[in-house]
Amino acid sequence: MLSESVIAAATATLGPADFVPQVRRSEHADFQADGILATARTLRRSPRDLATAVVAALASDGLLTAAQVAGPGFVNLHLRDRALLAQLAARLTDPRLGIPTPEAGVTTVIDYSQPNIAKEMHVGHLRSTIIGDALVRILEHLGGTVVRRNHVGDWGTQFGMLIQYRLEHPDTPAAASKAQTVSDLAALYRQARIAFDADAAFAERARRRVVALQGGDPETLAAWRDIVAESTRYFTEVYDRLGVRLTAADAVGESAYNDALPDVANDLEQTGVAAVSDGALCVFFDAIRGPDGEPTPLIVRKRDGGFGYAATDLAAVRQRVADLGANRILYVVDARQALHFRMVFETARRAGWLPSAVDAVHVAFGTVLGPDGRPFKTRAGDTVRLVDLLTEAVARARAVVAGKNPELSGTALEQRARQVGIGAVKYADLATGRTRDYTYDPDRMLALTGNTGVYLQYAHARVRSILARAGGPAPAVDLEAPLEPTERALIMDLDAFDDTLIEVTTTYEPHRLCGYLYRLAQTFTAFYEHCPVLRADPVQRGNRLALCQLTGDTLRTGLQLLGIDAPDQL
Numbered sequence: 120m121l122s123e124s125v126i127a128a129a130t131a132t133l134g135p136a137d138f139v140p141q142v143r144r145s146e147h148a149d150f151q152a153d154g155i156l157a158t159a160r161t162l163r164r165s166p167r168d169l170a171t172a173v174v175a176a177l178a179s180d181g182l183l184t185a186a187q188v189a190g191p192g193f194v195n196l197h198l199r200d201r202a203l204l205a206q207l208a209a210r211l212t213d214p215r216l217g218i219p220t221p222e223a224g225v226t227t228v229i230d231y232s233q234p235n236i237a238k239e240m241h242v243g244h245l246r247s248t249i250i251g252d253a254l255v256r257i258l259e260h261l262g263g264t265v266v267r268r269n270h271v272g273d274w275g276t277q278f279g280m281l282i283q284y285r286l287e288h289p290d291t292p293a294a295a296s297k298a299q300t301v302s303d304l305a306a307l308y309r310q311a312r313i314a315f316d317a318d319a320a321f322a323e324r325a326r327r328r329v330v331a332l333q334g335g336d337p338e339t340l341a342a343w344r345d346i347v348a349e350s351t352r353y354f355t356e357v358y359d360r361l362g363v364r365l366t367a368a369d370a371v372g373e374s375a376y377n378d379a380l381p382d383v384a385n386d387l388e389q390t391g392v393a394a395v396s397d398g399a400l401c402v403f404f405d406a407i408r409g410p411d412g413e414p415t416p417l418i419v420r421k422r423d424g425g426f427g428y429a430a431t432d433l434a435a436v437r438q439r440v441a442d443l444g445a446n447r448i449l450y451v452v453d454a455r456q457a458l459h460f461r462m463v464f465e466t467a468r469r470a471g472w473l474p475s476a477v478d479a480v481h482v483a484f485g486t487v488l489g490p491d492g493r494p495f496k497t498r499a500g501d502t503v504r505l506v507d508l509l510t511e512a513v514a515r516a517r518a519v520v521a522g523k524n525p526e527l528s529g530t531a532l533e534q535r536a537r538q539v540g541i542g543a544v545k546y547a548d549l550a551t552g553r554t555r556d557y558t559y560d561p562d563r564m565l566a567l568t569g570n571t572g573v574y575l576q577y578a579h580a581r582v583r584s585i586l587a588r589a590g591g592p593a594p595a596v597d598l599e600a601p602l603e604p605t606e607r608a609l610i611m612d613l614d615a616f617d618d619t620l621i622e623v624t625t626t627y628e629p630h631r632l633c634g635y636l637y638r639l640a641q642t643f644t645a646f647y648e649h650c651p652v653l654r655a656d657p658v659q660r661g662n663r664l665a666l667c668q669l670t671g672d673t674l675r676t677g678l679q680l681l682g683i684d685a686p687d688q689l
């Protein structure tokens with residue numbers, strides 16, 4: 120932030136090395152510095168005294184018009200117009216818009232999307248995919264190395280019944296291997312489940328098929344591979360439609376850890392982290408108990424010798440730290456799995472697989488609700504298919520775009536409809552505090568006013584159209600021109616972009632970026648209402664065009680970091 124360096128230079132001469140006050144926007148000044156109170160306490164000085172010393176130590180380099188002590192020990196800073204304009208000029212000519220690279224040298228492994236083979240993707244996977252994609256983009260933009268891991272559900276006893284049913288019913292659409300679609304697979308899954316529950320003999324054959332699959336029987340493995348390949352093709356289609364950066368190469372499913380599981384279990388048992396209880400290999404936690412007061416264990420190996428979800432995640436943590444060199448591991452997963460991750464992380468710490476220097480974070484998200492306020496389901500009670508949601512959103516967006524711009528048709532209309540429709544779905548999801556539940560409401564997410572993706576896309580396109588009408592070379596900043604209050608407010612909002620992005624990488628909350636962009640668009644509107652741009656005198660015109668340019672670039676970069684297109688025209 121603009122005034123951070125000003126204050127940091129002053130405090131560097133005064134106190135302990137970690138004395139770096141926080142600078143915030145303030146109603147009483149351009150910025151206010153706090154954090155002086157805490158340092159005064161350690162130094163056993165009066166806070167107002169220390170604040171007075173800070174003010175005295177501020178450099179007289181002409182950046183400030185005034186600085187005063189305020190309240191119990193704050194410092195109010197008023198910046199000279201020239202300082203604000205210099206900041207605008209510097210950002211404008213920097214392709215990175217002044218964004219630093221604090222993530223350089225940090226490797227993040229991020230586990231997100233994670234759909235399940237032979238099932239449709241649903242709204243839960245939508246949240247994980249969209250939030251994960253935004254975090255990937257932002258971490259990379261701040262210079263980080265990001266390893267994407269799509270922890271696909273591609274293993275488990277359900278594959279026994281699926282494969283068995285398919286082999287026994289070669290004529291069902293899903294079994295005619297070429298004509299397979301994922302809906303067929305999902306239907307096959309339902310039929311297999313019904314047979315499994317109703318027919319004891321089939322259930323027994325399905326169980327034997329699980330053993331064959333685990334034992335590597337070639338025919339069974341081939342059938343499994345077919346099913347995985349078909350589903351993966353479908354996931355890739357959905358990712359392309361969504362415009363998220365996930366490829367087949369990022370899919371490292373649960374099955375990828377199979378070979379490591381016996382070793383994981385042995386290690387835990389030998390080090391005493393896990394113990395056999397009732398035949399199962401378990402890890403216990405003092406603080407984690409069920410409703411009956413009995414400890415709830417993490418089950419590493421089941422009584423029948425089989426491994427499940429927990430063992431796989433433990434193997435994955437170990438691999439992500441030891442082989443991928445993760446400094447931080449993020450899991451973008453439904454909040455309902457909080458206990459699972461708490462137990463997995465704690466176990467991995469005890470086992471020494473997750474050193475304290477490595478952060479492991481469950482980036483939890485809430486549930487998507489239907490119009491009735493309950494988890495989003497179709498009228499028949501089925502999960503809502505992600506592809507149906509996207510098709511509907513794009514269709515509605517087409518109507519919105521065509522309504523605003525009747526001349527648009529053909530492929531141009533299709534492209535805009537896709538950009539607006541997909542953007543609306545993503546933005547509605549990202550703009551909600553991640554841990555909160557939200558109601559899926561296509562009307563609201565496509566509203567042209569309010570905190571929506573469409574509103575921001577139009578705000579961006581409006582700025583571009585002003586710039587297009589101005590024509591001419593890139594605007595240059597005149598540092599000596601005076602500034603109107605709405606111009607100052609806009610520069611200060613633009614200045615907060617980098618801090619906002621850094622905040623997202625410390626909280627893993629993309630809604631902070633959404634809120635920032637929304638405020639920026641509103642500040643721009645206030646500026647544009649008060650300050651004529653194209654009709655202004657030459658000096659002001661140049662500076663105001665520079666403001667338009669940096670606003671447009673900031674909106675576009677911000678939207679792109681959320682995975683949302685920002686077309687120049689809509």
Ligand code: ARG
Pocket residue numbers: 230233234235270271272432450452
């Ligand atoms: N496939 C799981 C599901 O659909 C989510 C997997 C989450 N990731 C993980 N490493 N456990 O619920």
